[in-house]
Amino acid sequence: MTPYFFRFVALFVSLFVASIAQADRPILVGGDLNYPPYEFLNEQGEPDGYNTELTLAIAEVMGMDVNIQLGSWDDMRSLLEQGKLDVLQGMAYSTGRTDKYDFSPAHALVHQSIFARKGTAKVNNLNELAGKEIIVQRAGVMHDFFINSGIDAKLILVDTHAAALRLLASGQYDYALVANLPGLYLGKELELSNITPVGRPFGANQYGYAVMKGNTDLLAQFSEGLAILKNTGRHQKIYDKWLGPLEQDGFPWKEVGLITGSISGILLVILGGIVVWNRMLTREVSRRTDELKQQQKQLMQADKMASLGILVSGVAHEINNPSSLLLLNLPVIQEFYSDAEEILEAHFQAHGDFYIAGLEYSRMRDEIPSMLQDMLTGAQKIRRIVNDLKDFARETPDDLKEPVDLNEILEVAIRLVDNTIRQSCNQFKVEYTQPLPYFYGSAQKIEQVIINLIVNACQALETSNQAINVRTFLKDEHHLCLEVWDQGKGIAPAHMARLCDPFFTTRREEGGTGLGLFISSKIVQEHGGSLVYESSSQGTKAILTFSVA
Template sequence: MRIHHCLQSLLLCCLGLIMASTSAAAPDDLIRIGGDHNYPPYEFINEDGQPDGYNTELTRAIAEVMGMNIEIRLDQWDSMRNNLETGQVDALQGMVLSEDRTRTYAFSPPHAIINQSIFARRGEARVADLAELRGKEVIVQNGGILHDYLLQNRVGANLILVDTHADALRLLASGQHDYALVANLPGLYLERELELSNITPVGQPFGAQHYGYSVLKGNEDLLARFSEGLAILKNTGRQQEIYDKWLGPLEQPGWPWAKIGQITAWISAILLVVLGGIVVWNRMLTRQVSRRTEELKLQQQQLIQADKMTSLGILVSGVAHEINNPSSLLLLNLPVVKDAYQDLETILEEYYEKHGDFDMGGLAYSRMRDEVPRMLDDMLAGTHRIRRIVDDLRDFARQGPADLDEMVDLNDVVATAIRLVDNTIRHATDHFEANYGDNLPAFQGNAQRIEQVVINLIVNACQALESSDRSIRVRTLLTPDRKLRLEVRDQGRGIEADDLSRLSDPFFTTRREQGGTGLGLSVSASIVQEHNGNLTYRSQPGKGTVAILTLPLSQGTPTA
């Protein structure tokens, strides 16, 4: 009995050790990302106590495309730098690159450019150079890039260290000390948000430093994942969307942002001249001229296309009417002819058995008896196809909207279209995703007509996929300029650049051998034009296509 109890105790101990070791050895796939808790609009704690800002949204987007499990922690900047060095966080989502910092940290490609500014109380003289700060009391963030710079270059200012940019600006606005050195956009953002009307930048923005993800040296494998995710977001345009959402409003024209933008542009131009010389500057001008020329050509093509579509619509309407009459006659008579031939088959077979083979239509009956039913079936199928093409032609040639007085919910229209083509979607892909924007305002138009457009876009995306492991993503949103937007994004074969401008041309199709008529997108373009909207496409061969439908809000729709 004692032996039995000993064995039982030993077994329990071993089991406990195994479970403990298994728990200890379990892979910790959680990646801890750190950042500043008060550095808007890049990163900050919002009113709900959650991490927010440009850096935070970008990090979550990278985690999504790379399949990473992350946790974002925001705290005082100097504490976060210490946490990175002690291994309490794995990476920082925003750090300015400097030569001194590269000895300790590794950096990703930049996701923003940070300029610095000198703030003072209104009425103070302008500061042209940091050397003018010698002997002055200067407020700066503890552990920030400017703190590092002032120490390394021995500027000779009396440094007043604070935890955040907001603390620096509040202290300056309260009448204490001489200057505050903060990052340009966060300084402008906080000046506006905190309503600090007695302080202002007193020098041109300077620095223009790269700002991106950082890890301790030796952890470059993790950094490579963030760099790859960032590259994907840049290529798909998602990084630009996040940038415009958070940083775009501060770059909008109008006082005081227009003046700030002009100053930043001049500084950037001077830096480019210094770094690249006249050759780089000339290349930039050449690219600008080329881009403007392409825009003018595109506008001209659109005008020509609009005129062509009007003329073609009138022609097509008449052609469709003329084709419809004989095709209706064929659809009526071919089934009768087929029934008549089936009734004759018995008589023809009896004659064949008694008298042998005979000519029928210039060929032997023994051959024609199998061919005639197939020919009749082919003729009937072809006539049905003619009827479908005529129906598409009618849709394309329809002049003016039938009724555009409904108040339409874009999310409802998209959801209905997805239900209608659910079978097509399920046969095309195992990875379909639909994301609907919250509280989208209605637009004035025709729900059924826009539903036809959405169906065409989704079906085209399904037909573009080469295997079911490729994905299709549908998304609705409200753009910053108050327009409704639908995106249908596929990972299909893509479209050649020369063909993109021809997608809305009637009868143009890359699927002629599979039965495509080239009218679906033409009809869609006409419907969108009726609604004063816009239908555009972005594509790369082998990487997929994005179809973008933009619709204006109806007049009188609330904008807030």
């Protein structure tokens, strides 16, 4: 037995231990400590805001362990470039930044605004700021812009948007250039009543996750998680919770009301008959608007699914290649270690315990086989999840004539929401009736309905000790069923008749939109099936029924 052999074994074990240690380290996520409502430290000194909640949701659906750290923006960018942070959870995209950073698809659009003290004339374009003293955030997107713009303005650099607005309100300098929503938010919070935006918001920057150039594997995880949240509607709930109210508050309703009132008064004085004509037009516009909204929802959903399909295809290609290498090489390594184990064991019996890569052989000899097997099982699970996501995002035919196996799509749906199930419930039971006849329809759409029912059941539980039971069965020779029963808090009798109404929800304060069961109900109706609910203080039962093909 040559020294080279032991060196090889030691190198193999050390590399393996290093890879395990790296995998166990949480992903370090950075952000701005004072950039509300996107990200900020709350009263308890903890990370909060839209970006923070979105990051935690992505970590949940992707099974990632993240550690969120907020500090001054300049420091966060420096830590990312030094490798002390893995990802920034919110950075405005610009072409000048692509030399250093890679960006995920945008999860928001961030506009910039020019703030000044009241009484200052409006600014129509940035060239009018030449020769002025402008307050901007250090290392922010406006700082980057002015460095390369050629506009001869004196820049006053501060660490936060709040510091910029305070300086301006105190009577110092001419203007402050800050992000629109954070500026409006901080102006109200700090009660800075003597400053106001002068001019319209500009520079709609795409705002998303950013990593150092080349860190595509990590970026793909966040991009994939974001696509899943968008497809399931969870991203929209988080967006509406944090950004919706401020966007509405920022609209100049008072000015619009005054202008509308003046015009209406003039028109009423000139031609009273226009009132009747206006009512007729209003009815027609309302009808057309409803039609356009419905078409827009369909286009948005189609765009989401197309984007998810493109993303999944790219992610599947990037993940399947290394996964294939793992699935190919791990059995070889297992066989290699099995053969080497006899030699190592003989050496152990003859000379006693010895060290490999700083660890006792007596400890590692029982652990390495199980480690290798766990790695192989994990690689197989990665491939299965990628295949499930590809099936979920695949475009479905409109004629609903695909043979659907209810047991098969139930298995896929459970795998996709496995993390949500495990976090909500310790007692999850599934019963499959075998064999089960198929029915005609769209597997993807029915999978969406099942995911919705299981997630609703998880959200209804008050403790993790309450159970969820799911089963498939034949109601009779012509109908097959899927039943989801939870031991949660149940549904109030007054709400039962409104469960499938659009925008009806009892979870509005938690970000619920009331569209999940409405969409599910429409999908079931398209398939000629039924979705009924039974509820009591002991929980809720949802029963999905389809006609046998």
